[in-house]
Amino acid sequence: MMQQLKREWASLMVFSKREYIIWSSYRMNAWMWFLDVLFNTTIVFMLSLLTRDSTLDFAPYGNNYVTFVVLGFCVHYISWTNLGDPFKRVARIYWGGTMDLYLLSPLSYLTPFMGIMFRSVIDDYPRVILSLLFGGVFFGAAYSASQLPLGLLFLALILLSTLGIGMISASSFYLLNFKQNTEPVRFLLQDVIVALAAGYYYPITVLPEPLQILGSFIPHTYALDALRRLIVPGGDLATKALPLQHWLPFAPITTDIVALTAMTLVVLPLGVLMYVGGIEKARRKGTLTRWQ
């Protein structure tokens, strides 16, 4: 068992090294990447200028719009990688024809999947830190560090839950035989529900009630609610805002933990099962790669 784990870990490391070499091979790419984060944060700052003197109510999420949206960006970058990218990465293995070769190795089904995800990880995760940094240094974002451990717990939970959904999305490549750019799980969640109801730029309390209820079914809602209450200066830990918080007899943060943990415990094992099931189905149907 330990031997197997060491082997999988060593392989993950070599996948990471390979993806880093590829990513850093294109110097222009690194500059564009840096500027992209800077410009995105600048746009938030411009929006914050608009809202500075308005009567818009961000309660219970404090009083700093730049911090509010920068945190939205952080969750967005994590979601973009963990939820949006697995399908594209599996498609890359398929079209590149390497799935057969990975299977002809002692690795588990999941290691090549995690390994090729590393390109997105090195591309997107540092954006979280850069956004926080640019927001703080250039645009007046302020962060409350008193609840940092709890904030990191929410970050970990959103990371795992979106990865689970991402694996469900990736499994559709083999399980449902979607071989093109868009597949229904990612489209429905990322392009419809998350885009509408996650509340990256606004609190979901401003949305019509049906959309607020729709937002209750995605982990982003609870992660953002908790992170903003905990990190935006002036955040309120007691006032209930989300539909589930009104229905359950817990404090808002507790409700967020319960909801996010429950979602993670459902979607992560389901994602693993569906992905492995998809590979096994492809092994029966002969659709693992284009090599025929």
Added chain:
Amino acid sequence: MAVEPVIALRQIVKTFQVRDSVFRSHPFNAVDNVDLEVHTGEVMGLLGRNGAGKTTLIKMMAGLLRPDGGTGRVLGYDVYRDHKKIRASVSLVAPTADIGTDNNLTVRQNLEFWAVVYDLDRQLRDQRIDELLTFLDLKSYEDHWPISISAGMRQRLAIARSLLVHNPILFLDEPTVKLDAAGAHAVREFIRKINREFGITIILTTHFIFEAERLCDRVAIMDEGRIISCDSVANLRRHLQRYDSSVIQCGEVPESLRREVRRHLGALPQVMSCSFQGDRAEAAQLEISADPLESVLFDALKILRAHGIDIHAVDTNEPSLEDIFLNTVNSKGAS
């Protein structure tokens, strides 16, 4: 050569659903009741037209595709239950060298990557990579990007990848298909070398009949998912022709001597017929048909020499593997 079967398939079947329209599909037997045994250290060729079922059969033997029926063992592992163990114990070179080759990594970095993926012992990695780079004449290209080297070199790189671990079975699916003559020749030499030096059992699919003839101990001819003939090239040749014939170019043979020689040759039990051709006494041709030819030829030459006849050349009209392949496929294995 040892006789241990490393691959033993019985009545293996694989059926795919071919879609006719959105609502209708029909079953297609890609592999249909195939029996096959491959022995340790053997080079087995799979010949067949496009769509004959060669790649599907290879995928099932490699554990990449689940059969729909029949039984099979590869390296002693069951093809249904132990597919993971089979996959971890075999190597594969797919038809295009670009599969498994990352153009953003150098030749050496590519091999280093796969060495870890294949769990090659850390102490062995550099040594094995150096050995393979030297063995395949890739050493001077180790710091090149694969995209900057020729297709032949990339194919060698693919073979090097598959040999990082010395798995007992190597599947080569059309290994020379995109190579020029020199590259193909080098890869063929290499296949012979790894079979000889490492004792690796090789299953080779190819459309080049002469390639199979040069490399394979046995060939299996596939058509419409079935193996319609499987034997050594010599035996397949024997099955195709009832008997073989040979033409011996001689010097001067007077008519009286011709009769004498015919009488001696006709007395050999394997000889079906023999006759002298050519009117010119100073340049005769002796045509002999026999079953089998090789058992007679030596005696025939001895008889000619004993009668003081000069021998200038010996030609046999053995059918090539291409003749055998076409004949077998056209007659669906009936010959």
